[in-house]
Every structure is written in C-alpha cells, then in structure tokens.
Amino acid sequence: MSDPRDPVADLRRIAFLLERAHESTYRVRAFRTAAAALRGKDPDELAALARSGELVKLKGVGEVTARCVAESLTGEEPVYLRRLEATDGVERVQAAIDLRDTIKGDCHSHTDASDGGSPLWEMVETAIGLGHDYLVITDHSPRLTVANGLSAERLRKQIEQIAEINAGLRGFRILTGIEVDILDDGALDQQEDLLAELDVVVASVHSKLRMPRAEMTERMLTAVANPHVDVLGHCTGRMVTGNRKRPESDFDAEAVFAACAEYGTAVEINSRPERLDPPKRLLRLAVEAGCEFTIDTDAHAPGQLDWLDNGCSRAVLCGVPTERVRNTRDAEALLAR
Template structure:
C-alpha cells in the first residue's frame, strides 16, 4: 500500500469522526514529508530505521509508513476503517445522496478551516462531487479569521488558477457572510456580486428577541446577493450545547420561498440544523433546500448522508435540492 495514500486516508477518517486537530495534522504532515521524498528514499529510510529522524514523522506515523511499505494495510488504518463501518451511512436518504452533485458550504485554512484550499478541493473531487463552493467567513467574524475584502479578492485569484488545473471538477467562489443585527450583510456589495454563491448566517447575538430576529433574517434572505440561509437556528447539540435562536419560522421561510433563497440542511453532527419540525415548515413554504456539510476539514465532506436522511424524513422534493443540480443550473439560479 502506498504510504502517502495510507496517511491521507487516516487523516480523512479522523476528520470524519471529529478527532482532535493535532492528531489529524500529524498524519497530513507526515504524508507531505513522504510525498516530498526522492524516489527510493522512503525504502532506504525504512531499511535503515531513520524515518523518525525527519521533522514531521513520529513513532506512530513511522509505523504506518513501515507497514504500508511492507505491503500491509497499516493496523491503525484498519482500526479506523472498522470504526467507520460500525457507523454506517443512514438507510434513509440513499437515493437522494446518489443524486447530489456538490456541496455549497465548506471552509479552508484561509478562515477557520484546518486545511488548504487545495486539500478541500481535491477531497471534494475524490468523493465524486462535480463542483463545490468555497465559503470562508466574512470580516467581522474575527474569531474565525474572517476574510477582509482584500483577502477575498486574493482568494478569488487562487481559485481561478486552481480551476484551470482541475477541470472538469469546478471549485466555485463563495462566502459564508455574517448577517449583522440589522439584517445587512458583512461584505462589500460589489464583492458579493462577483461571487458564485453566497451563504448568509447568524453568528452573533443569537439570543435576540424573536421579533427583531425575524426581521433580521427576513432582511438577509431577501438581499439580492443572498443565495442560502445557513444553519438557521444556530443551535449546537454537543458539548455545552446552545439553544435555538427564536424567530417566526413561517415568515422567514415564506421570505426564502419568495426570494428564491435556499434553506440549508447543515449536516454537521453537532448542528443538524434546522430541526425536523422547522425543516418541514420550510418544505411546506415551498423553499429550496441546500444539503451542505459546513466542512472545516476534508474528512468532514463525507457528512452529507446525515442531511440526506433528514431531507427524506421531512419530505424534501429532490428537485428542490440545489445540491442535486448541475453547475450550470446552480449558477443560473445563484446569479
């Protein structure tokens, strides 16, 4: 087995299970070190027992390299694969999952993601996506290293260069734009106009009273540059948790339907937002839906089955799921 493949697969499975970032980084770093070696160098170092003298390779990653070089499936990888198999894809939603073509919400190391844009794009393509949307955070979310207008312009150039190499897979330009307390969006309108897809989300003052929160969300989803309402309740189900933001869901989802703004089914296990009762309201309102991972690492791009299961349970029509659309239809709608 190729050591680089083994190390990257371990990192992917650790990310999928939300393992600590330092553990993931150890395997991704080791993969980079091995990939940069001269031909035959890995074999020589395995024979001489000098792998661990290299910066970025420790006892555990060296063990994986040695086992892979010996033609074995590394034991550490085998245990992770068994754990992943014990947590199978939900039965519900498999037909919808097979129809998905992309993911409208993912982050890179440019904001609070854990991997470079290249790693995120390659992982999306390896999973079979035809396209994916890069949506790093907007400026005011400083805790997440949100992109200033200058940094966002620079990112657009990076994405353009990568797409020249990646065809037919396409990485679309986007942003997860903060919805400010008055319902306005946290980025220059001229820049929002240049982006392919704009996800709008609330990250501050989540416990605002229901009436002003309703007005805030309505204003945001009716903004001409808004395409998707991200994780609409802001709830967190794990750790200390966080309650749902309170708002008039009927009014907000009606506004989404009228404006053509999709409601996101956020697939992150600690979010699974919106709750089923609200997702059913979005369906009744006639709103479009986007099934997104909100991935902050390559392995998290594999979370879409959880959203597909919820979509099927709540009666979401497949043709109203924008992540099932070919890129031309998606871009025409988003424009």
C-alpha cells in the same frame, strides 16, 4: 370541491405513521390529542370554524393540526399526511443513499483561510475523491474575527487563487463563495460589489443569537430579501452536542421561510452533527412553505466533506423533494438558479 374527508381519521393516520417512524412522543401526541378533540364534532361546525380560521380555538388543536383538518374538510389529503405516505414503506436508509447519489456538490465549506483546518487544494482534492462535481468555498466574512474572517482584500486574493486552480482542473469546478455574517440590522458583512462577483453567498447569523424574537425575525427577513443571498445558513444557530450546546434562536419561522420561498433563497440543511439545523419540525415547515434547499456539510476539514449523509437522512425523514435540493443540479444549473 371534492367531498370532505374524515379529519379525525386523517389525524389518527398521521399519528400512526409518526409512531412507526419513531418520531418524538410530543409530535405524535399533538395529532392524537387533536383527533380526540374533534371526535363527534359536527362536520358543518368544523367547516365553519375552518373557514373563519377559528379551529385553533378548540382545546387540543394547534396551528399544524388545524391546517390538516382544514385540508381534509376540502376533500384534499392533508399535505402533512401526503408527505408521510410518500415515504411510508420506503426504506429510509436506501432513500437517503439515493438522495446522496444525486448530489453533485457541496455549497458550504471552509479552508484554513478562515477557521478551517486545511488548505484549499486539500479540500478540493478530497471533494474530487468523494465524486463531487464542484465545491463551493465559503470562508467567513471579516467581522467574525474569532474565525479569522476574510477582509475584502483577502477574499479577492482567494477568488484569484480559485481561478488559477480551476484553470488546471478537468471535470471539476471550484465555485467562489462566502459565509457572510448577517449583521444586527440584517445587512451583510462584506462589500456589495464583491458579493455580486461570487458564485454562491451563504448568509448566517453568528452573533447576538438570543436577540428578541421580533428583532431576530426582521434581521433574517432583511437578509433573505437581499438579492446577493443565495442560501440561508444554519438558520437557528443551535448546537445540540459537545461543549458548545446552545438553544435555537427565536424567530418567526413561518415568516422567514415564506420570504425564502418568495425571494428564491434556499434553506440550508446543515449536516454537521452538532448542528443538524434546521430541527425537523422547522425543516418540515420549510417544505410546506415551498422552499428550496441545499444539503451542505459546513466542512471545516477534509473528512467532514463526507457528512452529507446526515443531511440526506434528515431530508428524507422530513419529506424534502429531491427536485427542490439545489445541489442535486450541476454547476451550471446551480448558478443559473
């Protein structure tokens, strides 16, 4: 094992970098408070607490800061600090532009078949104009009647329509998909055999968003483990702007993201300005959990397909590795994954 690092210095460095990045005061305070709580503590005592998992019993030390301290004490640069250092000195605007330039398609979009405002062909023409190589059409599933969700019969007709349009395309591909509702028990709102035919399945919670934490966690875990699910859509369901503001759903994010990593379900970075979901603290948690991601617009109109910049900026800010963003891959590699 390497010689231990100075955990107080590491915590203070994290706080400094967060301040320089204009992060929220409460996040900075968490690291500065933990650093103050540990100042002057005997390193052997801290090491014993880290081994027993009792660092969080120290006043001012939370789960995230305790993890950083434990990593420092093993001689490793904390993952949290390493991520911040990796983007320090890099112009974030340019980094987001570079990430955007690597994205080859959008995995979440809607047409007027459900609650989008434009027909499929217009969404496709716009995606081609934006330089995409592919677009996944993910109209809603039947239970979401307010969004004119597609029945199995209507979805099959859409699959046929996409095949017909693809036959006349060169250098671009429409991928079949769905944004399927996660039902109260975690089941999916569409026939299993039909889901198996689709290229990409985005699963999202749209109902009972205030479900108790334990029930919501189990609901999401069940969906994430379903072999048909490729992407967990807008995981908290929050709305941060406009007339439809609503808080985040309450669930055990560590457990859900661990399941996403285990089952190979990507976590969506939703680029809609009223969603920007997951929140930054949860997006960082998903990075630490080893998740893969898709950066999607959740576009309901052609102009919204150009919202990828929002998601790319958040991905860079939260240290999402480019190689873990699935839609930086071409269609064949995306489908193989």
